[in-house]
Amino acid sequence: MTEFDPTVxxxxxxxxxxxxxxxxxxxxxxxxxxxxxxxxxxxDLPKYxxxxxLCPGNTRSGGQKNPVYTHVHTFDNDFAAILPAPSPPTPSSxxxxxxxxxxxxxxxxxxxxxRHDLTLARLSVGDIKRIVDEWxxxxxxxGSQEGIKYVQIFENxxxxxxxxxxxxxxxxxxxxxxxxxxxxEIKSFEQFSQSHPPVSQAPKGPKGHPCLLCEYAxxxxxxxxxxxxxxMKNEHWVALVPWWATWPFEVLLLPYHRHIPxxxxxxxxxxxxxxxxxxxxxxxxxxxxxCSFAYSMGMHQRPIPxxxxxxxxxxxxxxxxxxxxxxxxxxxSANIRKFLVGFELMAEAQRDLTAEQAAERLxxxxxxxxLDRN
Amino acid sequence: MTEFDPTVxxxxxxxxxxxxxxxxxxxxxxxxxxxxxxxxxxxDLPKYxxxxxLCPGNTRSGGQKNPVYTHVHTFDNDFAAILPAPSPPTPSSxxxxxxxxxxxxxxxxxxxxxRHDLTLARLSVGDIKRIVDEWxxxxxxxGSQEGIKYVQIFENxxxxxxxxxxxxxxxxxxxxxxxxxxxxEIKSFEQFSQSHPPVSQAPKGPKGHPCLLCEYAxxxxxxxxxxxxxxMKNEHWVALVPWWATWPFEVLLLPYHRHIPxxxxxxxxxxxxxxxxxxxxxxxxxxxxxCSFAYSMGMHQRPIPxxxxxxxxxxxxxxxxxxxxxxxxxxxSANIRKFLVGFELMAEAQRDLTAEQAAERLxxxxxxxxLDRN
Ligand SMILES: O=P(O)(O)O[C@H]1O[C@H](CO)[C@@H](O)[C@H](O)[C@H]1O
Ligand SMILES: O=P(O)(O)O[C@H]1O[C@H](CO)[C@@H](O)[C@H](O)[C@H]1O
Numbered sequence: 001m002t003e004f005d006p007t008v009x010x011x012x013x014x015x016x017x018x019x020x021x022x023x024x025x026x027x028x029x030x031x032x033x034x035x036x037x038x039x040x041x042x043x044d045l046p047k048y049x050x051x052x053x054l055c056p057g058n059t060r061s062g063g064q065k066n067p068v069y070t071h072v073h074t075f076d077n078d079f080a081a082i083l084p085a086p087s088p089p090t091p092s093s094x095x096x097x098x099x100x101x102x103x104x105x106x107x108x109x110x111x112x113x114x115r116h117d118l119t120l121a122r123l124s125v126g127d128i129k130r131i132v133d134e135w136x137x138x139x140x141x142x143g144s145q146e147g148i149k150y151v152q153i154f155e156n157x158x159x160x161x162x163x164x165x166x167x168x169x170x171x172x173x174x175x176x177x178x179x180x181x182x183x184x185e186i187k188s189f190e191q192f193s194q195s196h197p198p199v200s201q202a203p204k205g206p207k208g209h210p211c212l213l214c215e216y217a218x219x220x221x222x223x224x225x226x227x228x229x230x231x232m233k234n235e236h237w238v239a240l241v242p243w244w245a246t247w248p249f250e251v252l253l254l255p256y257h258r259h260i261p262x263x264x265x266x267x268x269x270x271x272x273x274x275x276x277x278x279x280x281x282x283x284x285x286x287x288x289x290x291c292s293f294a295y296s297m298g299m300h301q302r303p304i305p306x307x308x309x310x311x312x313x314x315x316x317x318x319x320x321x322x323x324x325x326x327x328x329x330x331x332x333s334a335n336i337r338k339f340l341v342g343f344e345l346m347a348e349a350q351r352d353l354t355a356e357q358a359a360e361r362l363x364x365x366x367x368x369x370x371l372d373r374n
Numbered sequence: 375m376t377e378f379d380p381t382v383x384x385x386x387x388x389x390x391x392x393x394x395x396x397x398x399x400x401x402x403x404x405x406x407x408x409x410x411x412x413x414x415x416x417x418d419l420p421k422y423x424x425x426x427x428l429c430p431g432n433t434r435s436g437g438q439k440n441p442v443y444t445h446v447h448t449f450d451n452d453f454a455a456i457l458p459a460p461s462p463p464t465p466s467s468x469x470x471x472x473x474x475x476x477x478x479x480x481x482x483x484x485x486x487x488x489r490h491d492l493t494l495a496r497l498s499v500g501d502i503k504r505i506v507d508e509w510x511x512x513x514x515x516x517g518s519q520e521g522i523k524y525v526q527i528f529e530n531x532x533x534x535x536x537x538x539x540x541x542x543x544x545x546x547x548x549x550x551x552x553x554x555x556x557x558x559e560i561k562s563f564e565q566f567s568q569s570h571p572p573v574s575q576a577p578k579g580p581k582g583h584p585c586l587l588c589e590y591a592x593x594x595x596x597x598x599x600x601x602x603x604x605x606m607k608n609e610h611w612v613a614l615v616p617w618w619a620t621w622p623f624e625v626l627l628l629p630y631h632r633h634i635p636x637x638x639x640x641x642x643x644x645x646x647x648x649x650x651x652x653x654x655x656x657x658x659x660x661x662x663x664x665c666s667f668a669y670s671m672g673m674h675q676r677p678i679p680x681x682x683x684x685x686x687x688x689x690x691x692x693x694x695x696x697x698x699x700x701x702x703x704x705x706x707s708a709n710i711r712k713f714l715v716g717f718e719l720m721a722e723a724q725r726d727l728t729a730e731q732a733a734e735r736l737x738x739x740x741x742x743x744x745l746d747r748n
Contacts, residue, residue, distance in 0.1 A: 079405035
């Protein structure tokens, strides 16, 4: 029998954060594509667009006027999916299978920059650092509101990711419950902290217990670069295509040198290297297919420690390790995407090219943006 | 304080099949949409297309020639994501966080009908019954192959669901492992069978234990139609928008009169009423926006009982209750979809209109296809 070759033979990989598998079918990259192609992602936008409701000085659909902001600017989402407390009491359930739970919180829109035509990939590290500071400010502001348990920072970029406006912006939804996915991840962090991984030099979590992502980053950093999944690394941060990646060019960005539960725990230096890492990852993304690369980005971290809870609970939530997921849909070119449909929706995540192939491709991409070269 | 109104106030609902929550934000339907619109889903196709690799008598990309089939026709997927046994042994893992598991199996493509321009919604019940019979044949054929544990029947319909060819067809992927989502559901069935729901007249699962979906269907059928989530019901089958639906017009189709673990357990009559229900659901779908309505469909059922396993295991897998999920993306019109991105990908499923609103809309849709009216 032939020897196993991960770039040829279908296999499954396990995602220890979500306890799900991904089916890897690398030979499928040879499949011809006659299906839907995507409209090109715009990269020749004006610096200012008078019809854009996010540009400085313009009026939003609710009638409010944006200030003439000069860097980041945050406002309350005009169509918030979660509303402030108090929410009316939910009715008692007619059957245990039909339950309604209350939720309250708030939704912020964070405009990254006044320029309509820029994205993270084309902002200076200094401007990205201002976004990092603003995320921290919102994490504190929302986290100190009554009953808030989780602050979900994320970005939808590109019309194929449902983003309705190319003006660079992200969102923050704060909730009175820990949402499904972060709460699954936190259980995994808790479980791992009680496990006995092989002895390693990886940083440890609270009380010297192992930390799932500190351990994982440590392992990845020590795989020889050519064989591995690391895309980019600086003093504090590493970006890699995780072993269990689902999306074609999925990236996990995280600090690896010490255990850091939340963005509010970053030192001044770690914030700067974070901004640098964000810049490099997004530049490499745009360079893969020389287009403005669409993605969803989400930051996972410690839930908001409740003041009423005991100190031991506080330590439990400290098992989380700060990390960002980037899930971009493009697969083969600026207009051919991977669809996560049918089998993927109904049975199991499935990918075509391997995580290692995607990482190699990203590693080789220049760290200067294709539009900024001359 | 105002009273709770599910069509106004954000709330969360629990999905007992997957143990996940969905955030319901009904007031968001008022949000203007300036984002991506979808190309219209074709409905004026030729009856035969000489460039289509699924039409009778045509040559596929691998060089094989389709027979001049007259009803359903099944062939091995030319770009199978899973390959037949034996798969080469996977290497031992360098670290518990980096594991590779072998998988083998096979992928079938099931052409529903020779006519290039038809879909389930426009086939006769007799023709749909032939598809049901073919699903059963494949479930048996694949299920009797060495080591196969699960037979995943599904369909991607519409280019916005990644379907590369409008010729009516579905797929079947058979695997040597139970995929992530069915395996989560089976755990839920097992747990529920040990629970003590309110006493009801619902059919029971193996050994008289409660069955999660028999109980759920029973509850839904007894909610007054106007307030409820039932879309269509016949002698054996009910289609409903589940309490915990994520996709705008998501539908769960299942038998409700007795516990049925797998498609292979259907009686002759149940197969006919199944074909009738499939016809009605897909006709209603097309009638919502007078277009060929895109969706992914997936059938969940009992894993393949292994001959080597004990009789008690066999009973365990019998806790599953046959059901079909339909997950269509369209939200507001034939070309405005719901994007499950950002918050949904990173935190928790989120929907705009309520399950009850979607069910009412579907209930009111005619049961005659808009193209077949005169
Ligand atoms: O097999 P097809 O129709 O070529 O491909 C389609 O269905 C598959 C199974 O759901 C998906 O993995 C692909 O992304 C999708 O494009
Ligand atoms: O809030 P936006 O940008 O209008 O909307 C976008 O992001 C939301 C949060 O991920 C999604 O629920 C919407 O489907 C998407 O279109």
